[in-house]
Amino acid sequence: MPQFSTGAAMRTSVVAPREAFSSPLKPKKRLSSTNSRPSPPLLIPLLLCAPLALTFWRIWAELALVTFDNSTVNQVQRILHAAEEASPVLHSTNETLLANATFYPEEIFEVDWRLHIKVSDILHENALHRGCVKHKSSIIPWTFGRVRQNENAELDELVNRSDPNLLDKLRKCPDVDILLPDHLRSYGYCEDAAAYTKCK
Known part of the structure; x- marks a missing residue:
């Protein structure tokens, strides 16, 4: 008759795959097509804009040297036009009128040119x-x-x-x-x- 030993009872083990114990993997994110393209360097727009800005600055500086105040120009034009209309020698060849003509009307001397020039x-x-x-x-x-x-x-x-x-x-x-x-x-x-x- 067979005899059984009184030792430790027999254990049975079950082998399970590793995926059963680990957390489910997160799905990988797809790279968008915009991230895959390299962004253009910022130096290129700066190099393109710098000559344009320099050109505009030079034009402004040149105009600042030669541009008059509009009020001054209009006032001078009005005075000269009035003087021309009032001139007695405008359509005359009389030498007497030429000798006594007023080429600088009083209005010119009444203007304080320091305020305009x-x-x-x-x-x-x-x-x-x-x-x-x-x-x-x-x-x-x-x-x-x-x-x-x-x-x-x-x-x-x-x-x-x-x-x-x-x-x-x-x-x-x-x-x-x-x-x-x-x-x-x-x-x-x-x-x-x-x-x-x-x-x-």
């Missing part, structure tokens, strides 16, 4: 007049005598006959320069020339 513009026109009288054999460009120019910088602006680049400078054809023969460069002619050059 910048000090820098007055100083610039004064420098143009000085350059016209002093440098009689040179062309005086409108850039001569601007604010904060020293004497050496003013001399660099002059166009002389001995300039090796004379023809190139003349070909640029600036708007208005003072180019009067030296024997005509007196205070009266230079006064008008400086005004025309400043108002170019």
Whole structure:
């Protein structure tokens, strides 16, 4: 008859797969097509916009040098138009009328021009007049005598006959320069020339 030992009872074990004990895996996120593309560097738009901004700034700076106040221009035009209409020599060849004509009406002297003209513009026109009288054999460009120019910088602006680049400078054809023969460069002619050059 078979005998059973009184030892420990027999154990049975069951082997289960690992997936049964671990938490279910989260589904992987799909990468969107936008994230897969590299973003363009920010330097490219800056490089494209910088020349445009510089161009606009230069145009603004140039206009700031030559633009007049609209109220001043309109007031001057009204005074000159009134003076022309009231002139007794407008459609006359009578020498007596020419001798007694008033070329500067009183309205011009009644205007306080200090309120309409910048000090820098007055100083610039004064420098143009000085350059016209002093440098009689040179062309005086409108850039001569601007604010904060020293004497050496003013001399660099002059166009002389001995300039090796004379023809190139003349070909640029600036708007208005003072180019009067030296024997005509007196205070009266230079006064008008400086005004025309400043108002170019």
